[in-house]
Amino acid sequence: MKSTAPQLTVTEERRAFGWVDALVMLALLGLFWSALHFGKGMLVHFDPAAVPQVDSSPSLIPYYAGRTLMRMWIAFGFSLFFAISVGYLAAKNRTARAFILPALDVLQSVPVLGFLSATVTGFMALFPGRLLGVECAAIFAIFTGQVWNMAFGFYHSMVTVPTDMQEAASTYGLTRWQRFRTVELPASAHSLIWNSMMSFGGGWFFVAQSEAISVMNKDIKLPGLGSYMVQAISNGDKTAALWAVVAMIVLILASDQLVWRPLLAWADKFKIELTGSTTPATSWVYNLLRGAYLFTWISERLWRPLLDKVFQARAPMARMPVRLKASWKKLLWQVVGIVLSIWIGIELLRAVAAATAALHGALSLTDFGHIVWLGFLTALRVAAMTVLATLIWTPVGVWIGFQPRVARFAQPLAQIGASFPVNMTFPIVVGFFVASHISLNWGSILLIAMGTQWYILFNVIAGAMAIPNDLKEAGRVYGLRRWSLWRTLILPAIFPFWVTGACTAAGGAWNASIVAELATWGGTSLQADGLGAYIANVTKTGDTPLIIASIGVMSIFVVLMNKLIWRRLYAFAERRFRLD
Incomplete structure (x- = not known):
């Protein structure tokens, strides 16, 4: 007869429902009620000939914020599904990759106003007499501002999964679904979450364009923070603009605490390293949900x-x-x-x-030549923004990524900067440029950077945080310091992430130029010579031939830059800087 020592006996702890579960269920019921409350506003009757104006009363800001937040998360859900599906297919199928990557290049280059011009009428015809058609167009526009960065980031993570992990999956005979669930998706978790944070911020950046639609000589304003901002800007109402800024900051901080920080704490267990970090990512929401x-x-x-x-x-x-x-x-x-x-x-x-x-x-040849020249001017601004943002934010991103305690404070601040619509800076920027006699031809570079430089910062932070702790310890053991540490470890490790960030930043900069090259506050208007301002003007007037030509030229510029520069850097990163 065998017996076991009492001190070695392991008894399974029987868990039961507690106050944490009650709190979680209350939160889920609250989310469900909020979805119903704000969702019913999408189904009301809509008459394009009698569009209601947005009320500037601060008491309506919570309702507007809820409507905007609901559009953002619906668009993000579609973006996440699209990014994982398309990124996986491009990484696994060589034939599909030959079509998907060029298609993503072209679609990334089409500005939000271009998608709105092509889809608003179609969605309105799909749901005649209902506001749901315009809501779908706005959600689709936000989707186009989020999805490309996520798709590129997930594709890059898939093609850089360590070879030994793939070989181990083949040795154990894992099916495609098992390999994806246990190897590829966990290895891509860090990059996917950081790019999701950045893409969600990109959706905030274009929320004003998505909710206050001015295409084909039609001005349609949906109830939301974006349209509230546009109304405040057109009226020169500083009080209403301030309330909108405060509401947006509150939503960004709430999203950080309730969604992104718990996801980062959860994804920390998927880091590919032999020794754990002494200061892992933490989240009070994640700890609460674990209980x-x-x-x-x-x-x-x-x-x-x-x-x-x-x-x-x-x-x-x-x-x-x-x-x-x-x-x-x-x-x-x-x-x-x-x-x-x-x-x-x-x-x-x-x-x-x-x-x-x-x-x-x-369209005459002279008109087309003028559009190409404007595209060249905007291309110079995009290149200047990419170089300056790389020089400034690469060391900052590495510092944040190497200091998790700093990341806890810097992450929400970076999200606020990434999510802050550039047109909300017009009350300060326009006055400063006018008082300082600064031409918007130069000032627009700053405005473009305010909306797109964060792609580089977030991807560099993700790359620095993904460096295995054992490699950092090896660097310290071998006495690597300063430039030798950067050259041997940091730059090779973050280079694939920087390529993703720089590519999406450059693509987003073309989109941001539409907002940045045409700044208006009240009765004061500044305009730069560039393709972005040109597209904004012809879209508002509804000149279809010029809209098609200008968007086509912008697409050609972006595709050529991606083909000649970013695709080659992607291939170089995949070939030389895999963590094998």
Whole structure:
């Protein structure tokens, strides 16, 4: 008869519902009620001929903030799904990559106003007589301001997963889903979360354009903080503008504490390192949620039984011979790919035919040359912003990434800077430029940087935080200091992240130029010579041929820069700076 020493006996702790679970359930019920409360405002009747004005009363700011926040998170949900799906497909399929990466380059180059010009009418026709059509257009515009950075970042993380981890997954015979869930997604978690934070901030940057739509000689203002800001700017109402700024800062800080900081604390366990950091990321919300039994109960009673039923339903498929199942899947994906390619090709041909018909006889060679010249001027501003932001924010980002305690304070400040719409600085900027006799041709570089330099900062921070702690300790053991440490460890480690940040910053700078090259406050207006201001003007007047030509020229500039510079740097980073 065998017996076990009492002090060695391990008893499983039986968990039960407690006050933390009650608090979590109350929070979930509050979110559900908020979604219903703010969502019903999207379904009201809408008449384009009688658009209601935005009320500037501060008492309505909480309602406007809720409507805007709901649009932001809906757009982010679609962005996250798109980024993971498309990034995974581009990383795993060479043929798909040849189409996806150029398509992302082109789509990233199309400004938010360009998407609005093409989609507002279509969404309004899809939901006639309802505000939901305009809401969908606004959500789609916010989606286009968020998704490209996330897609590029996730793709880059997928192609730089360490080779030994991929070989281990192959050795253990993991399926594609198991490999993605246990190896690739955890390895990409840090980059995906930091790029999600930056992309969410990018959505705030363009929220004013998305909610206060001025296209085709139509002015439509949806209830929200963005339209409230536009109303305050056009009226020169400093009090209303200040209230909008305060509301936005509160929402950004709340998102940081309730969403992003817990996610960073959770993702810290996925860092690829042999020794843990002495100061890991922490979050009071994450610690609180870890003590909740509700999620364990849902997993045991709902999620796992549902998965078991799904796998039981797939059991006959599992008994199919391996070769037959592989050929069947390959044939299915080929059919889907062919059908999707044909549909995309037809839509592209229709779009090209419509654009050609609109441009035929309506655009002279002189007009086109002038647009190209304006594009060249904006390109110089984009290049200047990228170089200056790299020189300034790379050392700052590394310092923040190496100091988790500093990151706790710097992270929300950086989010505020990244999320702050540049047009809210116009009360100060316009007055300063006028008083100092500074031309907006130079001042617009500062305004562009205020909206896009954060892509570089956030990606550098993510790269610095992703450096394994054992490599840092090895650097200290070998006595690496200052430039030798930067040259040997820091620069190679953060270079792939910097490429992602610089590429998306440059692409976002073209979009931001539409806001930055045309600054207005009250009755004072400043305009720079550039393609951004030109697109803003022709979009407002509804000149379709010039809209198509200017957006086409901007797309060509961005695609050429991506092809000649960023694609080569991506390939270089993938080839030389993998953590293997």
